[in-house]
Amino acid sequence: MSDDDQGEIPVTADRPDSPIHVTGTDHMTLIGSNEEDTVEFYRDLLGMPLVLRQPNLDDPDSTHLFFDTGDGRIITFFVTDDRQSNPQPHRHRAGSVHHLSFSIDAERFADVKQALDEAGHGYNEFDRGIFHSLYTRDHNGLVIELATDKYDVPDDRRGEVLATAQRIRVEDGSDFAEAEHLEAALDELGIDSEPVELPDAPTGAGVE
Template sequence: MSNGRRSADDYEITPDLPDSALHTTGTDHITLIGSNAEDTIEFYRDVLGMPLVLRQPNLDDPSQTHLFFDSGDGGIVTFFVNEDRDSDPRPQRTGIGAVHHISFSIDPERFVEIKESLDAIGHGYNEFDRGIFHSLYTRDHNGLTIELSTDKWAIPDDRRGEVLATAQRLREEEGVDFAEERHVDAALEELGIDADKYELPDAPTGAGI
């Protein structure tokens, strides 16, 4: 590259732990700057179904309240809110260091039911088949893009990275730009993983909202 930096293609794709001073064990929590408590709770608890599990002052700024939601697998999403802040549903402008979107897992066996529940409350979304997973895209009350993603296969959590890395190798060997269902199917076969495939509705591919 002209700036002397290595490109993403220069780095090996592997599920093996890197030679690093530390290794993380998961995502503990993500904290976002929210608007007010009412709108935040209405979306994350009442629309997405996340229990509100903790509420306390922001330890660094007691003028703000710190809300904690359980995203479903032990990972926590938290917000700093203040009753003087109005929500702004306009799409957020992204830049370096900004949050592009947050993706939450949903149960593949409830995928159609979840779509119907969003339809029932009039909360808009777009649906896409991403080849290796299936997603709904919507926005929260502050314009943050929220992805509701479901796996197409019942892959054990401790093998997901291995499956994706193998699918990556197979799609590169085939010379195509994106990993598709056939690459995951081939990866599962190569790795000897017997993973049931879920029945999901047909949906277009393409960009999110």
């Protein structure tokens, strides 16, 4: 439990006093359907290069596909030729994946929506306060979020910025972090960042 088990768990960018400190995300691996459909969605629609293909070292009857998500971080899939895609929504339970979120360029937001339309992938668009998101589904019904920050936040300071915005949000009495809290956090931390132009969109729940 936390060091303050009588109150709320603290939110901070400081490293915890834990026996292990991971250094980043190496990759995530999901159970996919077949190679053709997986490549069609993640490479041909979302633009992730297929950078490695090899047998699944734990199950040589399946193939392990590696995609570069755009910043050198990898998402991989175990696929088999005889496994059919199933676009039905997932039933969530503890331990399951709710959704995956990938970054997109703010200036290409309209182009992304058009590409989803042309590919026949429906989507919902929401203003999430400190970022702006499209929600769609892949060929296996997994919710995919395509998100862009309202300000350009440096990757190596993202946790620090979000923890500072959280503190400001709580002090402000707001229910969730909004663009003004993110702007105030960037200003407090001395990070120069200009807001990006994004369309108006409703707040609310995404694809369930």
